[in-house]
Amino acid sequence: MRLVRLRVTATFAAALLLISVLLAPGASAQGTLSGVYKGNGKPAALTQVTAQKGAPESGKPVTVLVFTTKDQADDPKAGFNALFGKYGDALVVKVWPDGSIYSTDVMHAGLNSPNGSVTVFGVMQMKDFKVANGEVSGHLTTDGPKEIQGQTWEVDLTFQTKAP
Secondary structure (H helix, E strand, O other): OHHHHHHHHHHHHHHHHHHHHHOOHHHHOOOEEEEEEEEOOEEOOOOEEEEEEEEEEOOEEEEEEEEEOOOOOOOOOHHHHHOOOOOOOEEEEEEOOOOOEEEEEEEOOOOOOOOOOEEEOOOOEEEEEEEEOOEEEEEEEOOOOEEEOOEEEEEEEEEEEEOO
16 A cells, blocks of 8 residues: 555656646747748758847847747847857847847858858848737748858748747
């Protein structure tokens, strides 16, 4: 009887641990993300997106969208750390309040970049950008493959995440 009670207690404890992991604050902070991110035709499976408050640029507030293949929810410097490969393939996009894109940092294993990442301006567009009800959402696109330092890259992502 005591052995049965220990098994039941262990099973109950394991179930509680699983529930607490699934409901942890960081678990839902990653938002939703779908679409395409390619470097030289090689797809990257971006699965994580967060939005952080960036340093103002030209006196205007900036939102930093961080798209990665690895979990970066609890990192207040995720945008910076993503540029050095901490989260695998990544995109770090600085956005003005109206949804226009200030800059994009591209980090992709399919691209040959001596510094690990490449900063681009004026290549990507934001469509359907919204900040409402504590969330940020939109659609990032390059409208097909684009060239960057003699290589191709492509973005077509739809996202939603917690606003900073």
